[in-house]
Amino acid sequence: MSRIDVRKTYKLSIGGAFPRSESGRTYEVTDAKGAFWANASAASRKDARDAVVAARSAFKGWSTRTPYNRGQVLYRVAEVLEGRRAQFVDEVQRSEGATKRQAEATVDTAVDRLVWYAGWADKVAQVVGGTNPVAAPFFNFSVPEPTGVVAVSAPQGSSLLGLVSVVAPVITTGSTCVVASSVERPLPAITLAEVLATSDVPGGVVNVLTGTLRDTLPTLASHRDVNALDLTGTAGDAELAAELEELAADNLKRVRRGGGAEEDWTLDPGLDRLTWTLETKTVWHPIGR
């Protein structure tokens, strides 16, 4: 008799734990060919709020790590992801309907992207901060600091590479995040959360919610304890994006708009995604004896 395979139960990732949705709801996820694959958790508004609490409590510890240490952790994520390459190739292939070769290239790029950001952790302050030559006897310098808790709507199409491309820059500089994953292709996101949980990323730094955007994003956009909102995953849904941006105005969240279409994640990302979650702090001190 042939062996019955052990199927995976996909849950949410909040505060380093993997709970089911408190609502008890799930939704059916199919592979690119339309065949049943798994029941993913449908996160509720309460789950979203819990995730914000987890992200907020992780912020102090994560943002005060040395940039060197955050770089090490990011690199560790790349290592662990590389080690589970086969699993991700399989999940990306099934999620996105890609060929094996395309899926392999995608996973490789995702690993490389993490390595790229790992190297930025201890350099970004030198590139975007510095001393300011004021015309008076003061020592004046500007340093970039993480903005806080960032709500991220992950790309709908690119289930792994796109996800890594939006999450890694946020945490590289010390912010923490709550991620609403791709609705149709949520499973690589949960598997990535497992990688993060075993890569020295402290619990709560990345929290992953699966489910419909309408259930989670309005809660995150209007949440008073969320500092920034990345609308990448709403690309193409201008109405939803505008609604969320309006909600975000309540506490003057920093908003990154989604645009008309999903971007090409294979391109060089540049500094933009790294710097939009940074605040500039300028310190003045008199010079004298």
Add this chain to the structure above:
Amino acid sequence: MVSFDYAPAPESTSIVDIKSSYGLFIDGEFTDPAAGGSFKTISPSTEEVLAEVAEADESDVDRAVKAARRAHTRVWSRLSGRERGKYLFRIARIIQERSRELAVLESIDNGKPIRESRDVDVPQVAANFFYYAGWADKLEYAVAGRAPASLGVAGQVIPWNFPLLMLAWKVAPALAAGNTVVLKPAETTPLTALLFAEICQQADLPPGVVNIVTGAGDTGRAVVAHPDVDKVAFTGSTEVGRSIARSVAGTDKKVTLELGGKAANIVLDDAPIDQAVEGIVNGIFFNQGHVCCAGSRLLVQESVADEVLERLKRRMSTLRVGDPLDKNTDVGAINSGEQLAKIRELAAVGESEGAAGWSPPCDLPAQGFWFPPTVFTGVTQAHRIAREEIFGPVLSVLTFRTPSEAVDKANNTPFGLSAGIWSDKGSRILWMADQLRAGVVWANTFNKFDPASPFGGYKESGYGREGGRHGLEGYLR
């Protein structure tokens, strides 16, 4: 006892020629508004009407935006950075040449002491144009890893507390980056912006590169909401900032917001007390406290609180309140009757919530809008005067026992614009500066500005930075 009173030392106003009425500055010319509306601007220290100023409606704003668009497409974006920079250098020089005129007019229209407009505002205005002029041909060095380009037309709305300085903060980087602008000055302080329009004419700035539309809230909304504006830059209240953030939702407009603050000025037990007291006074009474980054919450360590307060009160007693055009004046007039009413309301709330207010004895002029320098003691974090921006010469004093407690109290606000630290210990200053969630931290000093230094807030104090290389980025694609 012999008293040595200061003799009055009024600044002559003969250098300024205020016209009886002003039009809108669109496409290089002063023009009448389509609907013909106008409003009066008055001197806050005498309540005398200074001039009638045109009120721009939507069609006027549209005309200004069209002029700015044309100027951007046909002229300004095609000029080399070097040539753009030369125009800005010219403007900086004309501002220096006409500095006394600008300072006197600013004090007349705004009510701020001539000492500040002459020694702080106008020199900073010239310095901002000079600083950004030099960036115009160096943009590719300003942004790491990308090729910069201008955004297009910038719609800019500025407040009444530093009318000319806020204009410079907005216009100089916008033009240096290759944008053209439509600027709306505040309705109570439009005169120096209109004088700046003349300066643009003297500099032969191409028509349409700078357009100035005067008016109140509706005019500002029309500027912000205009569909052909690519960039919105606003300095003002958090409440208006929120509504701007809502109104640009779903558009492609880039936004910079410089909003309110409730800065903590923290005095530790090892602080140089006399310097700290000077900094506290400068932090809250500079420009009548009409400063978004004013040090309006004094957090003083319990062990030195009595001493600090005693010396603070003594120092406050020497502040001279009165005629803004008197060179001896420290505290001038409140900018408007409306603002005075707001300050009075919040001061009354402070009393009713149990805090104790104190002001030095001072004779306030019978005419005009005045509020004496005031300090509230016995304030807790729950008091409205410790939470809300008063935007006037009113200081709330709280105490703390440990530096950590000071940090917690300082950060316990939705704002995050600025903060002050007073201590003789470098390691403690750097530790605390690191903990404070604020865009500008002044250590052993307060309210210092420089064109090369980025300025802007965390949290609900807005987003984006002005000043320095960072300020330029907000105007580049």
